[in-house]
Amino acid sequence: MNPTLLLDLGNTRLKWALLEGEHWRESGACRHVDIPQWIEAMRVRLPASTRRFGVNVAHDRLALELERQLGPIRWLVAEEQCCGVTNGYDEPERLGADRWAALIAAHHLHDGAALVVCCGTATTVDWLEADGRFRGGLILPGLTTMRESLVRATAKLPLAAGEVRLPPTNTRDAIASGCLLAQVGAIEHYYRVMEGTACGAVALVSGGDAEIIAAHLVIPARTVDNLVLRGLAVVAAASTRPTPSHDTRETAP
Template identity: 90%
Template sequence: MNPTLLLDLGNTRLKWALLEGEHWRESGACRHVDIPQWIEAMRARLPASTRRFGVNVAHDRLALELERQLGSIHWLVAQAQSCGVTNGYDEPERLGADRWAALIAAHHLHRGAALVVCCGTATTVDWLDADGFFRGGLILPGLTTMRASLAHATARLPFATGDVRLPPTNTQDAIASGCLLAQVGAIEHYYRVMEGPACGAMALLSGGDADIIAGHLAIPARTVDNLVLRGLAVVAAASARPNPSHDAREHTP
C-alpha cells in the first residue's frame, strides 16, 4: 500500500506524520526555519507513489516550496460538508483548514457533542454537535501570544515566565496567571453558552499548550495529540475509497 504523508503547516511549526495504510509509522515537528533540512531528509525516503495531504495556515511561499520539493500536495480546504461533518460557517470555504481538519478528527474520535480546542499560536474554540454539525467558534490569541503581546506593547512588563498562582503576588505570576485564566475563562464560558453541561459535551484539546490549559479546566476535557493531522488522516482514508465524495480538494495556495 502506498504511504501517506500528512502535513500541518502552522504559524510557527510544521507538524507531520507518515502513514502506512492507517498505521502511523512516525510523526514529528520542526520550526519553519528548519523546513529545508527536513525536506532534504524526507525527500530521500519517500517513494514516488507517496500520497500527500496538507493543511496550510502559514505563508503560501512555504507551501509552494513543499510542493516544489516533495511533489503535488492535496491541500485541504473547508467545504460545506465532508467526512460526516457539516460546516455551519456563513461562508464555509472561509473556515480555516486547520479548524476544519480538527473538527473532522473530533467527529471520528468522539461520540457526542464536543468543544474542539486547538492551543497554538492562536487558540480556537469550536462547537461540534453530536451529529457532526459545526455551529461556530472562537479565535483568540494563544497562551504564548498573549504573554508576548504584553511584553511588546508595554514599557515595563516582561515576557513572563512565572507560575499560575491565585492570588498572584508578583508581576511574573500575575501575567502567567492572567493569560492562562483568559484562555480557561473563554473556553468554559463558551461551553456554558453552548449548553455543554446539558448535552454532556466533552472538550477535546490539542496543540502545544493543550496540557497546560486542560489541567485548569472545570469542564469534562481530555487532550488529543495531533488533532489536525488526525483529521487529515480521515480525509486521506476517505479519498482512497472507491468513488470518494470529494472529501479532499486539491488546492494551490
C-alpha cells in the same frame, strides 16, 4: 500499500506524520526555519507512490516550496460538508483549514457533542454537535501570544516565567495567571453556552499548550495529540474508498 504523508503547516511550525495504511509509522515537528533541512531528509525516504495531504495556514511560499520539493500535495480547504461534518460558517470556504481538519478528527474520535480546542499561536474553540454540525467558534490569541503582546505593548512588563497562583503577588505570576485564566475562561464560558443544547459534551484539547490549559479546566475535557493531522488522516482514508455505485436496481436475495 502506498505510504501517506500528512502535513500541518502552521503559523510557527510544520507538524507531520507518515502513515502506512492507517498505521502511524512516525511523526514529528520542526520550526519554519528548519523546513529546508527537513525536506532534504524526507525527500530521499519517500517513494514516488507516496500520497500527500496537507493543511496550510502559513505563508503560501512555504506551501509552494513543499510542493516543489516533495511533489503534488492535496491541500485541504473548508467546504460545506466533508467526512460527516457539516460546516455552519456563513461563508464555509472562509473557515480555517486547520479548524476544519480538527473538527473532522473530533467527529470521528468522539460520538457525542464536542468543544474542539486547539491551543497554538492562536487558540480556537469550536462547537461541534453530535451529528457533525459545526455551529461556530471562537478565535483568541494563544497563551504565548498573549504574554508576548504584553511585552510589545508595554514599557516595563517582562516576558518571564511565572506560576499560576491566586492571588498572584508578583508581576511574573500575575502575567502567567492572567494569560492562562483568559484562555480557561473563554473555553469554559463557551462550553456553558454550548451545554444548554448539547448535554454531555466534552472538550477535546490539542496543540502545544493543550496540557497546560486542560489541567486548569473544570469542564469535562481530555487532551488529544495532533487533532489536525488526525483529521487529515480521516480525509486521506476516505479518498481511498471506492465511489459508491448509483445503480439503484434491486438484486435478488
